[in-house]
Amino acid sequence: MLKIVALALVSTVVVLGQTFPHTDHSEHHHGTSICAFIGNADCSIFAPHTVCGTDGKTYNSKCDFSKAHCISADLHVVHNGTCDPTIDKVPNVHGNELVHQFFCANLQHSKCGTDFEIVCGTDLVTYDNLCLFEKARCSNVKLNVYTYQACPT
Numbered sequence: 001m002l003k004i005v006a007l008a009l010v011s012t013v014v015v016l017g018q019t020f021p022h023t024d025h026s027e028h029h030h031g032t033s034i035c036a037f038i039g040n041a042d043c044s045i046f047a048p049h050t051v052c053g054t055d056g057k058t059y060n061s062k063c064d065f066s067k068a069h070c071i072s073a074d075l076h077v078v079h080n081g082t083c084d085p086t087i088d089k090v091p092n093v094h095g096n097e098l099v100h101q102f103f104c105a106n107l108q109h110s111k112c113g114t115d116f117e118i119v120c121g122t123d124l125v126t127y128d129n130l131c132l133f134e135k136a137r138c139s140n141v142k143l144n145v146y147t148y149q150a151c152p153t
């Protein structure tokens with residue numbers, strides 16, 4: 001019996017270790033859980049808000065822009081409104097920032113699901129998955145990942 005428990009513990013650690021290497025505390029993980037929501041979003045239900053992307057394309061909404069940013073991480077915002085071909089495509093707002101704004105503005109639509117990917121936040125609260133962590137980060141921009149395991153008690 002003890003052996004089985006020990007084995008289960010070891011394999012859990014291995015699985016978590018592979019999915020969430022401790023050295024990587026970056027946007028990759030944040031982006032992944034947000035992009036899972038955005039990937040499923042029906043952009044036609046969101047308010048129009050045109051933005052010009054650094055790729056020279058005009059996006060009709062923050063939703064459309066966010067979908068594109070989730071596919072191409074180096075896409076950023078030049079300015080609000082339709083792209084003006086006479087204006088240089090200099091990034092003014094980081095793509096991640098608009099994506100996070102969009103996600104947080106639509107929390108009531110975003111369902112976190114029951115994936116179990118434990119995160120300990122720098123608030124020392126244990127979140128069951130990254131999506132729940134992201135929701136908490138919407139009201140606390142200083143919140144970051146402390147470790148990808150349960151917080152010390």
Ligand SMILES: *[C@@H]1O[C@H](CO)[C@@H](O)[C@H](O)[C@H]1NC(C)=O
Pocket residue numbers: 077078079080092093
């Ligand atoms: C675009 O408009 C929003 C308000 O709709 C504003 O909060 C934001 O700062 C504007 N962004 C730029 C790059 O002007």
